[in-house]
Amino acid sequence: MKTISILGSTGSIGTQTLDVVLRSEGKFQVAGITGNKNIKLLEGQTRMFAPKFVAVADENLYNDLKLAVSDTNTKVLCGIDGLCEVAAYSKNDIVVSSTVGISGLKPTLAAISAGHDIALANKETLVTAGNLVTDLIKEKGVKLLPVDSEHSAIFQCLECGHKPSKLILTASGGPFFGKTKKDLEKVTLKDALKHPNWSMGQKITIDSATMMNKGLEIIEAKWLFDMELDDIEVVVHRESIIHSMIKLSDGSILAQMGEPDMKLPISVALYYPEREIIKNTDFDFLKHPNLSFYNPDEETFSCLKLAKQALKTGGTMPCFLNGANEAAVALFLDEKIKFTDIPELISNAMKKHTPIVNYTLDDVVKTDLSAREIVLDLIGG
Numbered sequence: 001m002k003t004i005s006i007l008g009s010t011g012s013i014g015t016q017t018l019d020v021v022l023r024s025e026g027k028f029q030v031a032g033i034t035g036n037k038n039i040k041l042l043e044g045q046t047r048m049f050a051p052k053f054v055a056v057a058d059e060n061l062y063n064d065l066k067l068a069v070s071d072t073n074t075k076v077l078c079g080i081d082g083l084c085e086v087a088a089y090s091k092n093d094i095v096v097s098s099t100v101g102i103s104g105l106k107p108t109l110a111a112i113s114a115g116h117d118i119a120l121a122n123k124e125t126l127v128t129a130g131n132l133v134t135d136l137i138k139e140k141g142v143k144l145l146p147v148d149s150e151h152s153a154i155f156q157c158l159e160c161g162h163k164p165s166k167l168i169l170t171a172s173g174g175p176f177f178g179k180t181k182k183d184l185e186k187v188t189l190k191d192a193l194k195h196p197n198w199s200m201g202q203k204i205t206i207d208s209a210t211m212m213n214k215g216l217e218i219i220e221a222k223w224l225f226d227m228e229l230d231d232i233e234v235v236v237h238r239e240s241i242i243h244s245m246i247k248l249s250d251g252s253i254l255a256q257m258g259e260p261d262m263k264l265p266i267s268v269a270l271y272y273p274e275r276e277i278i279k280n281t282d283f284d285f286l287k288h289p290n291l292s293f294y295n296p297d298e299e300t301f302s303c304l305k306l307a308k309q310a311l312k313t314g315g316t317m318p319c320f321l322n323g324a325n326e327a328a329v330a331l332f333l334d335e336k337i338k339f340t341d342i343p344e345l346i347s348n349a350m351k352k353h354t355p356i357v358n359y360t361l362d363d364v365v366k367t368d369l370s371a372r373e374i375v376l377d378l379i380g381g
Protein backbone atom coordinates (compact mmCIF):
# COMPACT_ATOMS: atom_id res chain seq x y z
CA MET A 1 0.00 0.00 0.00
CA LYS A 2 1.26 3.49 -0.91
CA THR A 3 0.60 6.48 1.32
CA ILE A 4 -0.35 9.56 -0.68
CA SER A 5 -1.13 13.19 0.00
CA ILE A 6 -3.03 15.32 -2.48
CA LEU A 7 -2.38 19.04 -2.76
CA GLY A 8 -5.52 20.49 -4.32
CA SER A 9 -7.83 17.54 -3.54
CA THR A 10 -10.95 19.63 -4.21
CA GLY A 11 -10.04 20.43 -7.83
CA SER A 12 -10.58 18.63 -11.11
CA ILE A 13 -7.34 16.59 -10.86
CA GLY A 14 -7.67 16.22 -7.07
CA THR A 15 -11.17 14.72 -7.17
CA GLN A 16 -10.23 12.41 -10.05
CA THR A 17 -7.18 11.29 -8.03
CA LEU A 18 -9.50 10.37 -5.16
CA ASP A 19 -11.64 8.42 -7.68
CA VAL A 20 -8.55 6.43 -8.67
CA VAL A 21 -7.84 5.82 -4.97
CA LEU A 22 -11.41 4.59 -4.39
CA ARG A 23 -11.43 2.15 -7.28
CA SER A 24 -8.00 0.80 -6.25
CA GLU A 25 -9.72 -0.99 -3.36
CA GLY A 26 -7.03 -0.40 -0.77
CA LYS A 27 -3.84 0.10 -2.81
CA PHE A 28 -3.51 3.67 -1.51
CA GLN A 29 -3.97 5.31 1.83
CA VAL A 30 -4.69 9.05 1.86
CA ALA A 31 -2.58 10.84 4.49
CA GLY A 32 -3.30 14.45 3.59
CA ILE A 33 -5.69 16.54 1.51
CA THR A 34 -5.76 20.27 0.84
CA GLY A 35 -8.04 22.85 -0.74
CA ASN A 36 -8.29 26.59 -1.08
CA LYS A 37 -11.85 27.58 -0.15
CA ASN A 38 -14.24 24.66 -0.61
CA ILE A 39 -14.75 23.71 3.05
CA LYS A 40 -17.80 21.58 2.31
CA LEU A 41 -15.92 19.34 -0.09
CA LEU A 42 -12.89 19.17 2.23
CA GLU A 43 -15.22 18.09 5.03
CA GLY A 44 -16.81 15.40 2.82
CA GLN A 45 -13.39 14.13 1.70
CA THR A 46 -12.19 14.09 5.32
CA ARG A 47 -15.16 11.93 6.35
CA MET A 48 -14.70 9.59 3.40
CA PHE A 49 -10.90 9.13 3.49
CA ALA A 50 -10.08 9.81 7.18
CA PRO A 51 -6.72 11.44 6.37
CA LYS A 52 -4.22 12.39 9.06
CA PHE A 53 -4.25 16.02 7.83
CA VAL A 54 -6.62 18.37 6.08
CA ALA A 55 -5.37 21.84 5.14
CA VAL A 56 -7.13 24.90 3.80
CA ALA A 57 -4.92 27.41 1.97
CA ASP A 58 -7.17 30.37 2.80
CA GLU A 59 -6.31 31.08 6.45
CA ASN A 60 -9.61 32.90 7.00
CA LEU A 61 -11.42 29.58 6.64
CA TYR A 62 -9.36 27.71 9.24
CA ASN A 63 -11.94 28.04 12.03
CA ASP A 64 -14.82 26.98 9.75
CA LEU A 65 -12.95 23.87 8.66
CA LYS A 66 -11.89 23.07 12.24
CA LEU A 67 -15.50 23.24 13.34
CA ALA A 68 -16.74 21.20 10.38
CA VAL A 69 -14.44 18.24 11.13
CA SER A 70 -14.23 18.64 14.93
CA ASP A 71 -15.76 15.19 15.46
CA THR A 72 -13.03 13.45 13.38
CA ASN A 73 -9.42 12.53 14.25
CA THR A 74 -8.03 14.57 11.34
CA LYS A 75 -5.65 17.40 12.20
CA VAL A 76 -6.61 20.73 10.62
CA LEU A 77 -3.92 22.99 9.15
CA CYS A 78 -4.00 26.18 7.11
CA GLY A 79 -2.07 28.57 4.89
CA ILE A 80 1.04 27.86 2.86
CA ASP A 81 2.75 26.40 5.97
CA GLY A 82 -0.15 23.98 6.37
CA LEU A 83 0.16 22.84 2.75
CA CYS A 84 3.93 22.42 3.19
CA GLU A 85 3.38 20.35 6.36
CA VAL A 86 1.02 18.02 4.48
CA ALA A 87 3.50 17.79 1.59
CA ALA A 88 6.46 16.99 3.86
CA TYR A 89 4.65 14.46 6.12
CA SER A 90 7.22 11.75 6.77
CA LYS A 91 4.95 8.80 5.91
CA ASN A 92 4.07 10.03 2.40
CA ASP A 93 5.29 7.78 -0.40
CA ILE A 94 3.97 10.04 -3.13
CA VAL A 95 2.58 13.58 -3.18
CA VAL A 96 0.13 14.59 -5.89
CA SER A 97 0.80 18.22 -6.76
CA SER A 98 -2.49 19.43 -8.23
CA THR A 99 -3.14 22.94 -6.97
CA VAL A 100 -3.43 25.58 -9.65
CA GLY A 101 -0.81 28.21 -10.47
CA ILE A 102 2.36 29.12 -8.61
CA SER A 103 0.61 28.13 -5.34
CA GLY A 104 1.93 24.62 -6.08
CA LEU A 105 5.60 25.57 -6.03
CA LYS A 106 6.50 25.81 -2.33
CA PRO A 107 4.53 22.73 -1.18
CA THR A 108 6.01 20.70 -4.07
CA LEU A 109 9.52 21.78 -3.08
CA ALA A 110 8.67 20.84 0.53
CA ALA A 111 7.60 17.34 -0.60
CA ILE A 112 10.78 16.86 -2.66
CA SER A 113 12.96 18.13 0.21
CA ALA A 114 11.33 15.52 2.45
CA GLY A 115 12.32 12.84 -0.09
CA HIS A 116 8.89 12.03 -1.51
CA ASP A 117 8.10 11.09 -5.11
CA ILE A 118 5.89 13.62 -6.90
CA ALA A 119 2.94 13.06 -9.22
CA LEU A 120 3.01 16.43 -10.96
CA ALA A 121 -0.12 17.95 -12.45
CA ASN A 122 0.79 21.51 -11.46
CA LYS A 123 2.79 22.51 -14.55
CA GLU A 124 3.38 26.02 -13.13
CA THR A 125 5.88 24.47 -10.66
CA LEU A 126 8.27 23.62 -13.50
CA VAL A 127 7.44 26.72 -15.54
CA THR A 128 8.29 29.11 -12.70
CA ALA A 129 11.29 27.34 -11.19
CA GLY A 130 12.40 24.52 -13.50
CA ASN A 131 16.05 24.78 -12.52
CA LEU A 132 15.44 24.78 -8.77
CA VAL A 133 12.96 21.90 -8.94
CA THR A 134 15.05 19.63 -11.18
CA ASP A 135 18.23 20.32 -9.14
CA LEU A 136 16.42 19.40 -5.92
CA ILE A 137 14.92 16.29 -7.55
CA LYS A 138 18.45 15.14 -8.49
CA GLU A 139 19.84 15.97 -5.06
CA LYS A 140 17.09 14.05 -3.23
CA GLY A 141 16.94 11.17 -5.72
CA VAL A 142 13.13 11.23 -5.91
CA LYS A 143 10.93 10.52 -8.93
CA LEU A 144 9.04 13.24 -10.78
CA LEU A 145 6.08 11.49 -12.41
CA PRO A 146 4.10 13.61 -14.89
CA VAL A 147 0.31 13.75 -14.69
CA ASP A 148 -0.27 16.24 -17.51
CA SER A 149 -1.66 13.94 -20.23
CA GLU A 150 0.90 14.95 -22.89
CA HIS A 151 3.85 14.48 -20.56
CA SER A 152 2.47 11.23 -19.23
CA ALA A 153 2.18 10.06 -22.86
CA ILE A 154 5.82 10.97 -23.53
CA PHE A 155 6.89 9.39 -20.24
CA GLN A 156 5.14 6.15 -21.28
CA CYS A 157 6.67 6.23 -24.79
CA LEU A 158 10.14 6.75 -23.25
CA GLU A 159 9.79 3.41 -21.47
CA CYS A 160 11.10 2.01 -24.79
CA GLY A 161 14.50 3.03 -23.45
CA HIS A 162 15.72 5.01 -26.48
CA LYS A 163 16.66 8.67 -26.48
CA PRO A 164 14.14 10.66 -28.52
CA SER A 165 15.31 13.05 -31.23
CA LYS A 166 12.04 15.01 -30.91
CA LEU A 167 9.08 15.30 -28.58
CA ILE A 168 5.75 15.93 -30.30
CA LEU A 169 3.13 17.48 -28.03
CA THR A 170 -0.43 17.21 -29.28
CA ALA A 171 -2.86 20.09 -28.72
CA SER A 172 -6.63 19.98 -29.08
CA GLY A 173 -6.57 23.54 -30.42
CA GLY A 174 -9.21 24.52 -27.87
CA PRO A 175 -12.66 25.98 -28.54
CA PHE A 176 -11.41 28.63 -30.98
CA PHE A 177 -9.44 26.47 -33.41
CA GLY A 178 -9.67 27.92 -36.94
CA LYS A 179 -10.77 31.36 -35.76
CA THR A 180 -9.07 34.56 -36.90
CA LYS A 181 -7.69 37.31 -34.65
CA LYS A 182 -10.77 39.35 -35.56
CA ASP A 183 -13.12 36.53 -34.49
CA LEU A 184 -11.32 36.32 -31.15
CA GLU A 185 -12.13 39.99 -30.42
CA LYS A 186 -15.74 38.97 -29.88
CA VAL A 187 -15.45 35.82 -27.78
CA THR A 188 -17.09 35.79 -24.36
CA LEU A 189 -16.07 34.18 -21.08
CA LYS A 190 -18.77 31.56 -21.60
CA ASP A 191 -17.37 30.66 -25.06
CA ALA A 192 -13.84 30.42 -23.67
CA LEU A 193 -14.90 28.10 -20.83
CA LYS A 194 -16.31 25.54 -23.29
CA HIS A 195 -13.44 23.13 -23.95
CA PRO A 196 -14.24 20.62 -26.72
CA ASN A 197 -12.63 17.50 -25.17
CA TRP A 198 -11.69 17.99 -21.51
CA SER A 199 -13.49 19.13 -18.37
CA MET A 200 -10.93 20.98 -16.22
CA GLY A 201 -10.46 23.84 -13.76
CA GLN A 202 -11.23 27.34 -15.05
CA LYS A 203 -7.65 28.62 -15.27
CA ILE A 204 -6.35 25.76 -17.42
CA THR A 205 -9.52 25.91 -19.54
CA ILE A 206 -8.77 29.53 -20.41
CA ASP A 207 -5.11 28.64 -20.98
CA SER A 208 -6.28 25.99 -23.45
CA ALA A 209 -8.42 28.53 -25.29
CA THR A 210 -5.48 30.99 -25.63
CA MET A 211 -3.06 28.08 -26.26
CA MET A 212 -0.89 29.37 -23.40
CA ASN A 213 -1.47 25.91 -21.97
CA LYS A 214 0.57 24.39 -24.82
CA GLY A 215 3.25 27.03 -24.31
CA LEU A 216 3.47 26.17 -20.60
CA GLU A 217 3.61 22.49 -21.57
CA ILE A 218 6.60 23.10 -23.86
CA ILE A 219 8.43 24.61 -20.89
CA GLU A 220 7.27 21.75 -18.66
CA ALA A 221 8.54 19.21 -21.25
CA LYS A 222 11.92 20.91 -21.42
CA TRP A 223 12.46 20.41 -17.69
CA LEU A 224 10.87 16.97 -17.38
CA PHE A 225 12.72 15.39 -20.29
CA ASP A 226 15.82 17.61 -20.57
CA MET A 227 15.08 18.61 -24.18
CA GLU A 228 15.82 21.82 -26.05
CA LEU A 229 13.09 24.08 -27.39
CA ASP A 230 13.99 23.25 -31.03
CA ASP A 231 13.37 19.56 -30.35
CA ILE A 232 9.87 20.04 -28.95
CA GLU A 233 7.15 20.30 -31.60
CA VAL A 234 3.45 21.05 -31.26
CA VAL A 235 0.83 19.56 -33.55
CA VAL A 236 -2.88 20.33 -33.30
CA HIS A 237 -4.84 17.09 -33.08
CA ARG A 238 -8.52 17.90 -32.66
CA GLU A 239 -9.70 14.53 -31.37
CA SER A 240 -7.35 14.31 -28.32
CA ILE A 241 -6.89 10.58 -28.90
CA ILE A 242 -3.12 10.67 -29.37
CA HIS A 243 -1.92 12.24 -26.14
CA SER A 244 1.62 12.91 -27.43
CA MET A 245 4.48 11.25 -29.28
CA ILE A 246 8.21 10.81 -29.42
CA LYS A 247 10.36 10.56 -32.54
CA LEU A 248 13.40 8.30 -32.47
CA SER A 249 16.67 8.78 -34.38
CA ASP A 250 15.62 6.26 -37.07
CA GLY A 251 12.44 8.23 -37.85
CA SER A 252 10.11 5.90 -35.92
CA ILE A 253 7.28 7.66 -34.07
CA LEU A 254 5.88 6.23 -30.84
CA ALA A 255 2.49 7.51 -29.72
CA GLN A 256 0.37 6.93 -26.62
CA MET A 257 -3.36 6.82 -27.32
CA GLY A 258 -6.64 6.49 -25.50
CA GLU A 259 -9.92 8.22 -24.75
CA PRO A 260 -9.39 11.64 -23.13
CA ASP A 261 -9.65 10.77 -19.43
CA MET A 262 -7.25 12.23 -16.83
CA LYS A 263 -7.73 9.20 -14.60
CA LEU A 264 -5.37 7.31 -16.91
CA PRO A 265 -2.31 9.58 -16.50
CA ILE A 266 -3.14 9.96 -12.79
CA SER A 267 -3.15 6.19 -12.33
CA VAL A 268 0.05 5.78 -14.40
CA ALA A 269 1.80 8.10 -11.92
CA LEU A 270 0.23 6.64 -8.76
CA TYR A 271 0.79 2.99 -9.67
CA TYR A 272 4.25 3.49 -11.20
CA PRO A 273 6.14 1.21 -11.93
CA GLU A 274 3.09 -1.09 -11.89
CA ARG A 275 -0.06 -0.51 -14.00
CA GLU A 276 -3.60 -0.35 -12.75
CA ILE A 277 -5.74 -3.32 -13.82
CA ILE A 278 -9.14 -2.24 -15.19
CA LYS A 279 -11.58 -4.62 -16.85
CA ASN A 280 -13.58 -3.62 -19.94
CA THR A 281 -11.16 -0.97 -21.18
CA ASP A 282 -11.34 -1.85 -24.89
CA PHE A 283 -10.59 1.12 -27.12
CA ASP A 284 -12.96 1.17 -30.10
CA PHE A 285 -10.93 2.27 -33.13
CA LEU A 286 -14.06 2.26 -35.26
CA LYS A 287 -15.42 5.16 -33.22
CA HIS A 288 -12.37 7.18 -34.28
CA PRO A 289 -11.95 6.56 -38.01
CA ASN A 290 -10.31 9.93 -38.62
CA LEU A 291 -7.49 11.45 -36.66
CA SER A 292 -6.58 14.92 -37.91
CA PHE A 293 -3.41 16.99 -37.59
CA TYR A 294 -2.73 20.69 -38.21
CA ASN A 295 -0.01 23.25 -37.64
CA PRO A 296 -0.71 25.51 -34.65
CA ASP A 297 -1.55 29.09 -35.65
CA GLU A 298 0.96 31.02 -33.56
CA GLU A 299 0.01 34.37 -35.06
CA THR A 300 -3.62 34.14 -33.91
CA PHE A 301 -2.81 32.27 -30.70
CA SER A 302 0.24 34.36 -29.84
CA CYS A 303 0.46 33.07 -26.24
CA LEU A 304 2.18 30.01 -27.69
CA LYS A 305 4.79 32.23 -29.30
CA LEU A 306 5.25 34.26 -26.09
CA ALA A 307 5.89 31.09 -24.07
CA LYS A 308 8.50 29.90 -26.57
CA GLN A 309 10.11 33.33 -26.46
CA ALA A 310 10.19 33.21 -22.64
CA LEU A 311 11.83 29.78 -22.70
CA LYS A 312 14.41 30.97 -25.23
CA THR A 313 15.21 34.01 -23.06
CA GLY A 314 15.48 31.78 -19.99
CA GLY A 315 16.27 32.73 -16.39
CA THR A 316 13.23 34.19 -14.64
CA MET A 317 11.41 35.03 -17.91
CA PRO A 318 9.20 31.89 -17.90
CA CYS A 319 8.26 32.67 -14.29
CA PHE A 320 7.41 36.22 -15.32
CA LEU A 321 5.34 34.96 -18.27
CA ASN A 322 3.46 32.66 -15.91
CA GLY A 323 2.76 35.39 -13.34
CA ALA A 324 1.57 37.78 -16.05
CA ASN A 325 -0.63 35.03 -17.50
CA GLU A 326 -2.13 34.16 -14.10
CA ALA A 327 -2.94 37.82 -13.51
CA ALA A 328 -4.41 38.33 -17.00
CA VAL A 329 -6.50 35.13 -16.83
CA ALA A 330 -7.86 36.16 -13.41
CA LEU A 331 -8.88 39.53 -14.89
CA PHE A 332 -10.56 37.79 -17.83
CA LEU A 333 -12.42 35.42 -15.45
CA ASP A 334 -13.62 38.52 -13.57
CA GLU A 335 -14.78 39.92 -16.94
CA LYS A 336 -12.52 42.97 -16.51
CA ILE A 337 -10.64 42.47 -19.79
CA LYS A 338 -11.31 40.95 -23.23
CA PHE A 339 -10.00 37.57 -24.37
CA THR A 340 -7.59 39.24 -26.81
CA ASP A 341 -6.22 41.45 -24.00
CA ILE A 342 -4.63 38.36 -22.42
CA PRO A 343 -1.71 37.95 -24.90
CA GLU A 344 -1.47 41.72 -25.34
CA LEU A 345 -0.98 42.30 -21.60
CA ILE A 346 1.52 39.45 -21.23
CA SER A 347 3.55 40.65 -24.20
CA ASN A 348 3.64 44.26 -22.98
CA ALA A 349 4.51 43.16 -19.45
CA MET A 350 7.35 40.92 -20.66
CA LYS A 351 9.03 43.94 -22.26
CA LYS A 352 9.41 45.39 -18.75
CA HIS A 353 11.19 42.42 -17.18
CA THR A 354 14.94 42.00 -16.99
CA PRO A 355 15.46 38.30 -16.36
CA ILE A 356 17.74 36.97 -13.63
CA VAL A 357 19.82 34.10 -14.99
CA ASN A 358 20.86 32.15 -11.88
CA TYR A 359 17.75 32.66 -9.83
CA THR A 360 16.88 31.69 -6.24
CA LEU A 361 13.44 30.88 -4.80
CA ASP A 362 13.32 34.44 -3.51
CA ASP A 363 13.89 35.74 -7.08
CA VAL A 364 11.04 33.52 -8.31
CA VAL A 365 8.63 34.88 -5.69
CA LYS A 366 9.64 38.48 -6.45
CA THR A 367 9.42 37.97 -10.22
CA ASP A 368 5.93 36.49 -9.89
CA LEU A 369 4.75 39.44 -7.78
CA SER A 370 6.30 41.98 -10.13
CA ALA A 371 4.61 40.35 -13.16
CA ARG A 372 1.21 40.61 -11.44
CA GLU A 373 1.84 44.25 -10.45
CA ILE A 374 2.94 45.21 -13.96
CA VAL A 375 -0.19 43.63 -15.51
CA LEU A 376 -2.39 45.56 -13.06
CA ASP A 377 -0.47 48.78 -13.84
CA LEU A 378 -0.98 48.20 -17.56
CA ILE A 379 -4.75 48.08 -17.18
CA GLY A 380 -4.58 51.10 -14.88
CA GLY A 381 -5.78 49.05 -11.88
Ligand code: NAD
Residues within 6 Å of the ligand: 007, 008, 009, 010, 011, 012, 013, 014, 034, 035, 036, 037, 038, 057, 098, 099, 100, 101, 103, 121, 122, 123, 124, 147, 148, 149, 198, 199, 200, 201, 202, 203, 204, 262
Ligand atom coordinates in the same frame (compact mmCIF):
# COMPACT_ATOMS: atom_id res chain seq x y z
P1 NAD B 1 -8.90 23.30 -10.33
O1 NAD B 1 -9.13 24.76 -10.37
O2 NAD B 1 -10.04 22.40 -10.65
O3 NAD B 1 -8.36 22.90 -8.89
C1 NAD B 1 -7.33 23.61 -8.28
C2 NAD B 1 -7.07 23.12 -6.87
O4 NAD B 1 -6.10 23.99 -6.29
C3 NAD B 1 -8.29 23.14 -5.94
O5 NAD B 1 -8.19 22.09 -5.01
C4 NAD B 1 -8.17 24.49 -5.24
O6 NAD B 1 -8.79 24.50 -3.98
C5 NAD B 1 -6.65 24.59 -5.09
N1 NAD B 1 -6.20 25.98 -5.05
C6 NAD B 1 -6.65 27.04 -5.78
N2 NAD B 1 -5.99 28.16 -5.45
C7 NAD B 1 -5.11 27.82 -4.48
C8 NAD B 1 -4.14 28.54 -3.73
N3 NAD B 1 -3.95 29.85 -3.91
N4 NAD B 1 -3.40 27.88 -2.83
C9 NAD B 1 -3.57 26.56 -2.63
N5 NAD B 1 -4.48 25.81 -3.29
C10 NAD B 1 -5.23 26.43 -4.22
O7 NAD B 1 -7.66 23.01 -11.29
P2 NAD B 1 -7.29 21.66 -12.06
O8 NAD B 1 -7.94 21.65 -13.38
O9 NAD B 1 -7.46 20.49 -11.15
O10 NAD B 1 -5.74 21.89 -12.33
C11 NAD B 1 -4.78 21.74 -11.32
C12 NAD B 1 -3.39 21.75 -11.93
O11 NAD B 1 -3.27 20.61 -12.79
C13 NAD B 1 -3.11 22.98 -12.80
O12 NAD B 1 -1.77 23.34 -12.68
C14 NAD B 1 -3.39 22.49 -14.22
O13 NAD B 1 -2.64 23.17 -15.19
C15 NAD B 1 -2.93 21.04 -14.10
N6 NAD B 1 -3.59 20.13 -15.07
C16 NAD B 1 -4.93 19.94 -15.01
C17 NAD B 1 -5.55 19.10 -15.93
C18 NAD B 1 -7.04 18.82 -15.87
O14 NAD B 1 -7.54 18.01 -16.65
N7 NAD B 1 -7.80 19.44 -14.99
C19 NAD B 1 -4.79 18.47 -16.92
C20 NAD B 1 -3.43 18.69 -16.93
C21 NAD B 1 -2.82 19.51 -16.01
Ligand code: MG
Residues within 6 Å of the ligand: 148, 149, 150, 217
Ligand atom coordinates in the same frame (compact mmCIF):
# COMPACT_ATOMS: atom_id res chain seq x y z
MG1 MG C 1 -2.03 18.85 -20.88
